[in-house]
């Protein structure tokens with residue numbers, strides 16, 4: 136099976152590159168990894184990258200979306216079934232775990248797995264053995280497990296919808312994949328690279344973004360993360376191919392968030408602009424609990440521009 140990652144992993148913010156470095160270390164071992172993060176942050180792409188950099192790279196990468204398994208068919212999807220095990224089982228089915236033999240099994244949205252499957256999966260993880268539906272024979276498989284979720288598994292354990300023993304078994308090496316709004320500088324880089332790639336794919340001239348449009352995109356929250364950004368690039372390429380995109384051309388939900396929500400009136404006595412700037416930098420840092428990327432975003436600045444100002448006022 137060809138598991139090569141056919142798209143580039145983009146991002147050079149310190150928040151993202153630190154994660155990539157740790158993932159490289161984990162990839163070199165056979166340890167179970169769990170990727171925690173919001174939807175669209177790139178968890179599946181990262182899982183594929185771990186697989187491609189591991190000693191299992193030539194074996195299959197098999198992904199199961201635990202939230203999309205039809206009720207009643209989940210067990211046979213995971214563990215396979217014997218011919219005649221149930222109505223419609225017209226032939227033997229090896230199941231996904233067998234298909235991943237020697238390679239990596241990626242369990243996406245692992246928090247959505249039913250308690251019944253959780254129990255069977257735990258048994259497999261502990262013994263390497265499982266039983267296909269309708270078969271008396273035990274089967275063996277050797278797979279490396281990577282799980283991903285955007286849910287709070289600890290909370291699910293508390294509520295009784297996720298097994299505590301499975302939680303500990305999966306949570307050996309957890310990685311937090313940061314949301315796009317916390318990756319300083321990555322919005323610009325991703326916009327540029329993804330637009331370039333899509334323009335080539337669609338054979339259309341790429342659009343460009345004005346400074347005001349970029350400032351708006353930088354301060355957007357990106358609740359759908361890289362997936363949302365990718366979709367926006369595609370939409371903008373189709374609608375504004377070869378043209379310049381200004382703030383007013385951006386979708387309403389992005390413009391609205393950026394709209395000015397404050398007013399400032401200059402007192403008759405005047406102010407010292409430098410003091411005001413210094414004060415705003417300090418307040419942004421306080422609001423962001425010292426996180427410089429977040430503080431930069433609050434002020435609509437790039438991390439670089441923010442750091443430059445901190446240095447200028449010796450606030451570091």
Ligand SMILES: Nc1ncnc2c1ncn2[C@@H]1O[C@H](COP(=O)(O)OP(=O)(O)O)[C@@H](O)[C@H]1O
Nearest residue numbers: 143144145146174175176177178179180361362
């Ligand atoms: N760092 C990245 N560089 C390039 N594309 C990315 C990156 N992260 C995510 N993507 C793209 O964004 C989309 C969502 O990524 P995905 O891995 O499915 O996210 P998740 O599994 O966290 O929901 C995919 O099209 C993926 O290729």
Ligand SMILES: [Mg+2]
Nearest residue numbers: 175178179243
């Ligand atoms: Mg996903």
